Amino acid sequence: MQSVEELEQDIESLTREITSLCQKRDELKAQKFEKECSELSNHPVVKEFESVFTKFPKLYEVLARENQIVDSNDNDTSDEPSTVDSSFVKRRKLEFSDGSVQNKMFDKSIADLLGDTSSSTSPGKRRSKLQNFKGLESQVSIENAYRLFGITFFPLVDPSDINFQRNDINRKMLGIRLEVFNEGLRQFEKPHYILLKQNLKLNSWSLFKHTIPAFIDLESIFQKIDNGIITTYDQVYLFAKQVYIQLLCVSQRVQIIEELQDIRLISNLEIDLQIAAVSFDIQGMKRVRLFLQDDQVISCDTFDDDELKMLLLGPVKELKLKLGRLLAS
Template sequence: MQSAEELEQDIESLKREISSLSQKGDKLKAQKFEKECSELSNHPVVKEFESVFNKFPKLYEILAKENRIIETNDNNTSDEPSEADLSFVKRRKLETGDSTFEHRMFDKSIADLFVDASPSTSPSKRRNKLQNYKGLESQVSIENAYRLFGITFFPLVDPSDINFEDNNIDRKMLGIRLEVFNERLRQFEKPHYILLKQKVKSNSWSLFKHTIPIFVDLESIFQKIDGGIITTLNQVYLFAKQVYIQLLFVSQRMQLLERLQDVKLISNLEIDLQVAAVNFNIQEVKRVRLFLRDDQIISCSTSDSDDNLKVLLLGPVRELELKLSRLVSN
């Protein structure tokens, strides 16, 4: 039987081992986070936002000012953001890595409209509240402005989760709206929706229903966000952004190919739902088959086994129009 001194030594040894494992775990998490940030910094969508902010600095000032107002009201601090905040990628690090930052799904000025979800509140009372709410029209305009960025959230209630006995809602729900802007048509495409519901015995979110196309592996994307244990609104936002990027890639590929057909660079276009396997004719003579992934052409084959053309067409999708233009002109 161990003496008290030996037992105390074992406990201290165990504590040191736990501390060492915790430090190693924190180090691995930090390395993983830095890797994700590095990958995101080179992402076309991020670069596009950086380009927008560089061209329209006033837009960034307005958004940054709004964030400062929210943080001042909630945290009672007057600290100004550092110069590092001028980088879109560094601001992303703040949003995900700084524990003092909290992602907010709804603007504070309209959040009170969503709080009262009590099943005992009659529709007439809710209607009167909306009618008496001054400035509602301007707040709707703000919501529409947020929707221009493609990812918005809305509250909802599943009637089956209403507990009439204690006048409460058993499980919270959150709706995600994803809207991709089609530059070719100058309008937003049909929106996609994802509904999340909190689990009964925990505060983690789970996938409930969605309208995302089957070729987007929603479950896989969900599991990649901290192993599918999503409890914070920051994690929900990161999940929504990853899904949005997948939808954006598909739309951009479709837009490019349709434009190539409009300007007569290709003809007899055939594509699959994912816009991953593409067939078309060049100058009504040569048949080309491409395989696309994200924003890259990863494989090419031709009807006459033209190796030079295969090599030429591989690479970024956005360069395809220029390459075909030079090919046709020659």
């Protein structure tokens, strides 16, 4: 049996080991937190806001003043993140009253991130404040969870709409972020953005700017939503959903065609920008040109090979099976 002294030594050794493991755990947590904060600070939308604040310091004063109102009405000083309302991302509003701006688009639990009203505060200092905010990690996770659904909204301000005499904003703006997940690459593709601006006369939204590919008729989709008279956030979401579906269909067509080349059923693949015409070689000899519409191959040019032409017509998703059987035979 071990003596008392030996037991005490074992206990001390275990205690030191546990302490060392706890320190390593805390270090890993700190590294993870710093990494996520760095990713947030390097996000193109965040950088764009910082460049606007640097160029228009008055804008930062206007937006910061509203947070004084939020702070004065919020007596909860707990470091724990508050319960996030379901409208955290999807329901964001800008309301004006008494000559001051009240930004309702941010959840209360992160409102104090903009609490520093000093117009001389540099972007670097504001970024440092973000990194020191204990509840930020939770809020970043929540935002990322919303973004997994592919359609999110964010607030923004056009500097030309700022009224410095009244210290308010003439027109509301709303940003739409569309992100399609590429199953082949197992990551999200480059996001697309649509900016809407309020029409003062009709109190409705209108298209301002966007990064949607030209082959998607954005204006036509917009006009199909209640004849282009979009006044509610439900209508905005319906419009965004229709655009997202078209982006998703284009992405899926590209993924299907590129997979054929990855598994070597075809070679020398050429795809046009609209993903409407696709050319490739079969068995390194037969050159084929397909014309696509939605999820169908509607026409096929096989250079006088009518049997192959009839084989390839039909759903795009069946090309893998058809070409596999063709090469196997």
